[in-house]
Structure formats: structure tokens, C-alpha cells
Amino acid sequence: MPDVVVIGLGAAGSALVDQLARRGVDVLGIDRFSPPHDLGSTHGETRITRLAVGEGSTYTPLVQRSHHIWRELEAETGAELLTLNGCLVLQDAGAGEAHGAADFLATTVDSGRSFGVAVEELDAAAVRARFPQFAAPEGTRACFEPGGGFVRPEAVVAAQLDSARRHGAEIHTGERVLSLQHLPGGVRIRTERASYDADRCVLCAGPWLRALTPPEVASLFTVVPQTLCWFDDASGGHTADAMPAFIWVLRGPTLIYGVPQVSGLTPGVKVGTEQFTEAIDPDAGFTAPSGAAARLWEELVGPRLPGVGPRTVRTATCLYTVTSDMGFAVDTLPGDDRTLLVSACSGHGFKHSAGIGEAVAQLLTDGHSDVDLAPFALGRLQAPAGRG
Ligand SMILES: Cc1cc2nc3c(=O)[nH]c(=O)nc-3n(C[C@H](O)[C@H](O)[C@H](O)COP(=O)(O)OP(=O)(O)OC[C@H]3O[C@@H](n4cnc5c(N)ncnc54)[C@H](O)[C@@H]3O)c2cc1C
The missing domain is CATH 3.30.9.10 (D-Amino Acid Oxidase, subunit A, domain 2)
Structure with a gap:
């Protein structure tokens, strides 16, 4: 039984599986497609990155960590990821x-x-x-x-998944997750192919997250x-x-x-x-x-x-x-403290995704993270008018 199952291996999920694997966590990552792909939020060759963040200073420590992590990944792999022009x-x-x-x-x-x-x-x-x-x-x-400057999202996702595999993560692609079930002390993840029990589950399904969350959470996105x-x-x-x-x-x-x-x-x-x-x-x-x-x-x-x-x-x-305030969502699901929802969303998340992956990995392994994730609690969000 893996310690952690990460669902969705795009920007946030690939960063998280890499960070968990580097910490020696027994982690299984599952994606319905084969990332990097061009069906979700993480394609188009480039993403702008900036440390002076117009969305607010809450985000600066995350992008600072992302730049650091990507520079290390470049040194380890020779991949070209970050261009500061x-x-x-x-x-x-x-x-x-x-x-x-x-x-x-x-x-x-x-x-x-x-x-x-x-x-x-x-x-x-x-x-x-x-x-x-x-x-x-x-x-x-x-x-x-x-x-x-800019960062190359497909190259980052590929490098993070390769690194996760090298550090011992199990990666399943072409396997869609159908449901999550809260168990005493764990989570059961059912896919098209199998069922996995884990201590913790992290949902990084990007634009598809609504299909795997309860209606009161789905309605916030x-x-x-x-x-x-x-x-x-x-x-x-x-x-x-x-x-x-x-x-x-x-x-x-x-x-x-x-x-x-x-x-x-x-x-x-x-x-x-x-x-x-x-x-x-x-x-x-x-x-x-x-x-x-x-x-x-x-x-x-x-x-x-x-x-x-x-x-x-x-x-x-x-x-x-x-989301209603164009911010991120990092929180446990209501009634399921074993499943964490992680969405670096609202059109500005790529630059922060490696920092988010690191902070969530710290949270899961140490119980707290260097960068404060409290501003991303679900409780602050409102459903758009007209949606229940
Ligand atoms: C046009 C555009 C421009 C942008 N520009 C910028 C920018 O300049 N700078 C910036 O910082 N950010 C930018 N962003 C935002 C950034 O790209 C996104 O915030 C980020 O890529 C979101 O990543 P994600 O991991 O949440 O989603 P994704 O990368 O889409 O990953 C979700 C993954 O979950 C998988 N999945 C979904 N459902 C299931 C399931 N049931 N079972 C298994 N797997 C599943 C999917 O296959 C997918 O791989 C832009 C976004 C867009 C669309």
C-alpha cells in the first residue's frame, strides 16, 4: 500500500510526486493521459514567470522556490527549463x-x-x-x-516525472481515476484498472477536479x-x-x-x-x-x-x-482529512507549481510547510452566482 497516491500529474502533480519521492515517500502517481499532454492547463510551450507578483506578495515565496527547484533540476538533467530574459x-x-x-x-x-x-x-x-x-x-x-522571464511547462513536467521515477515513484499513465472513498485511516482510490488503498491522497486533477470532489467543493471552480x-x-x-x-x-x-x-x-x-x-x-x-x-x-x-x-x-x-478570488486551493476535502485538494489555478499557477509541490510534500511528511498555505483554504471561496 503506497503512503500517498497523487491523482493528476500535470504542473502541480508532477512537482509533488517528485518532491515526495525525493523525501523517500512511497508514492504512486496516476494520470488519465500521458503528461505532458495538450488537453488540460499545461501546454503551449511557455509560461511567464515573475517574482514581483501582481496577484499579491503571498505568492512570491512560492515562485522563488520554483525557480530554485527548476535550476536544480536543470543542473541534474541538462534540460532547459527557465529563461530569465x-x-x-x-x-x-x-x-x-x-x-x-x-x-x-x-x-x-x-x-x-x-x-x-x-x-x-x-x-x-x-x-x-x-x-x-x-x-x-x-x-x-x-x-x-x-x-x-518564461519557463517551459511541458519540459518541466517531463523532467519532474523522470526525476520522480528515478527517485522511486511509481507512475501510472493512461489510467483514469473514477472515485475516492474515505476509509478509517486512509483512502480508497478506484480507477478504470484497479483499486488502491493509501494513507493519503492528493487530488491534482486541474480542470477535471470537479468530477472527483463533492458538489459543495466542485461548485467553487x-x-x-x-x-x-x-x-x-x-x-x-x-x-x-x-x-x-x-x-x-x-x-x-x-x-x-x-x-x-x-x-x-x-x-x-x-x-x-x-x-x-x-x-x-x-x-x-x-x-x-x-x-x-x-x-x-x-x-x-x-x-x-x-x-x-x-x-x-x-x-x-x-x-x-x-476560483472566486482568482487564488489557489490547497485544503483537505470536507469530511475527508486524508484527501488533499491541490489546485494552482486561475491562470497564473504554473510559476508557483514547483513551490506548491514542495510545500505540500513538506506538509505531508513534516506536518507543516515553510511557505504558508493557509491563504489557499477552501473556506474563503464562493460559488459563482447561479451555481449551487
Ligand atoms: C492559456 C494559459 C496561459 C497560462 N499562462 C500562465 C503563465 O504565463 N504563467 C503561469 O504561471 N501560469 C499560467 N497559466 C496557468 C498554469 O498553466 C496552470 O495554473 C497550471 O498549468 C495548472 O496545472 P494543474 O496541475 O492544476 O493542471 P494540469 O496540468 O491540467 O494537470 C491535471 C492533470 O490531471 C489529470 N487528471 C484529471 N482527471 C484525472 C482523473 N480522473 N484520473 C487521473 N488523472 C486525471 C489530467 O490528465 C492532467 O494531466 C496559464 C494557463 C493557461 C490555460
Whole structure:
């Protein structure tokens, strides 16, 4: 009987099985697909990372640990995971609301400064002079973090799972978990193939977590598809050595974000925006609305990113799992203190996922974690209106 079963081996689950295996825990990881895959929340080649966190300083210690863990993994494996080419957060005049923050740029600067992270505040003219890739209108304010950049999610998941296996974890892929049953002193996990009893279970099922949680927990999460687009670098000036990753907070409220063209990855500048109105069942599938890329370029990319051409090189759909305050969920399930729900969600979790994996592994082995996970308790969340 394993000590711990981890269900779902994407961003959070692959980090956790690796951390548990490194601590000598007898751990079984199960995934319905074969991660890394492109069906959930962890694909699209790159994720922005930043230590000055607009979602709040609660998160900075997590991403600091993630960077440390990924650098160690790079040294152990030779894999290329983390590229710190800088991150630029821009905010239009009169804009600010994003990801649960009332003033995303101010929170970015404050969280960075409170942890001694190097950040530079820039006005519109300074942005245009220093980063000509951004047509910042007068009144735009910005913050440049040289130590931000991007991370490669598929490569991270693959490296974490390889490391977990090397440290003795048992990994089952292509095996869907059907149900969890609370037992006296443990949990029974039923899959399509077998039944496993374990001391503890950790549910890291990402957009599918609602299928394995009681209704009062499932109702706290909404799954919304997002479309990612790679546009032609028409001017050739949008490579990772010339341009930082960026987030641009707009009035709406909405935002665009992006990563420059990276050698060896899809040849284009990756840009996305966000939508929170169309919710889906992750098993139902989703196709990007026709014309979505053209609209994104016409309305938001063309006017703001000069030199990025309208030709779409690639599109992809990826799923956000969203909570009422855009924060994470790390807590035991009601009536089942043996099962922990772990969701680094709401569209900003990848950069924190290795830190979350480490903290949850500490919690399970030592009874407490270095980084405080209390802000992610389920009790603070509300179900969206209209859902019971
Ligand atoms: C378009 C987009 C852009 C983003 N940009 C950023 C960014 O720039 N920076 C950032 O930090 N974050 C970003 N994020 C957020 C980040 O990618 C996610 O928060 C993170 O990847 C979530 O990981 P997860 O482990 O919760 O889910 P996943 O990685 O999807 O993992 C869940 C796993 O559970 C498995 N599973 C589900 N149900 C079962 C079952 N019944 N049995 C067995 N296995 C099961 C699935 O197969 C899957 O592998 C972005 C997300 C999207 C969609």
C-alpha cells in the first residue's frame, strides 16, 4: 500500500510526486493521459514567470522556490527549463483590475520590493525608448523585472516525472481515476484498472477536479477555455534576446500577455488574452471561435505590438480553472482529512507549481510547510452566482 497516491500529474502533480519521492515517500502517481499532454492547463510551450507578483506578495515565496527547484533540476538533467530574459508589466491609464488585484501594477511593484526583488518603474516614454516592441500610449505605466522571464511547462513536467521515477515513484499513465472513498485511516482510490488503498491522497486533477470532489467543493471552480495565438514576427525584432515576456493590463478589465519568439519553439510571437464568460466541461472539448486570432490581432496586438504581423502561425486552446478570488486551493476535502485538494489555478499557477509541490510534500511528511498555505483554504471561496 503506497503512503500517498497523487491523482493528476500535470504542473502541480508532477512537482509533488517528485518532491515526495525525493523525501523517500512511497508514492504512486496516476494520470488519465500521458503528461505532458495538450488537453488540460499545461501546454503551449511557455509560461511567464515573475517574482514581483501582481496577484499579491503571498505568492512570491512560492515562485522563488520554483525557480530554485527548476535550476536544480536543470543542473541534474541538462534540460532547459527557465529563461530569465525579463518580464515587463504594463498598465494602461485608468486600468488596473486583474487576477483579483485592484491595481495589478502597484501590487507587482509592492510585492517585488517587499521581497527585495529588483524592479524598475517606467513611464510610457521610457518603455518606448527601451523596448520599442511596445507602442505604449501616453499615460501607460510599467514595471520591468530583469529576473522574470518564461519557463517551459511541458519540459518541466517531463523532467519532474523522470526525476520522480528515478527517485522511486511509481507512475501510472493512461489510467483514469473514477472515485475516492474515505476509509478509517486512509483512502480508497478506484480507477478504470484497479483499486488502491493509501494513507493519503492528493487530488491534482486541474480542470477535471470537479468530477472527483463533492458538489459543495466542485461548485467553487469554473473551467474557462482560453485561446493562445502565435503571430508572425514580421520585423524580426521580437526574439527572446531582444524582448522580455510581458503582461499588459487594459481597461475592460482585460489584459494581453505574451512571450517573444524562442529559438527551437514555434516560430512566432505568442500572445493571449483572457475570457471568463464561457464556461465548459473539460471532457466536452472546445474549439476556438473562428476568427478569434484575427480579432485579437486587429483589436489588441496590431495597435500595441508594432512589428508583430497579422499572420497566425499557430493557435492552441488551454483551460483555466478559476476560483472566486482568482487564488489557489490547497485544503483537505470536507469530511475527508486524508484527501488533499491541490489546485494552482486561475491562470497564473504554473510559476508557483514547483513551490506548491514542495510545500505540500513538506506538509505531508513534516506536518507543516515553510511557505504558508493557509491563504489557499477552501473556506474563503464562493460559488459563482447561479451555481449551487
Ligand atoms: C492559456 C494559459 C496561459 C497560462 N499562462 C500562465 C503563465 O504565463 N504563467 C503561469 O504561471 N501560469 C499560467 N497559466 C496557468 C498554469 O498553466 C496552470 O495554473 C497550471 O498549468 C495548472 O496545472 P494543474 O496541475 O492544476 O493542471 P494540469 O496540468 O491540467 O494537470 C491535471 C492533470 O490531471 C489529470 N487528471 C484529471 N482527471 C484525472 C482523473 N480522473 N484520473 C487521473 N488523472 C486525471 C489530467 O490528465 C492532467 O494531466 C496559464 C494557463 C493557461 C490555460
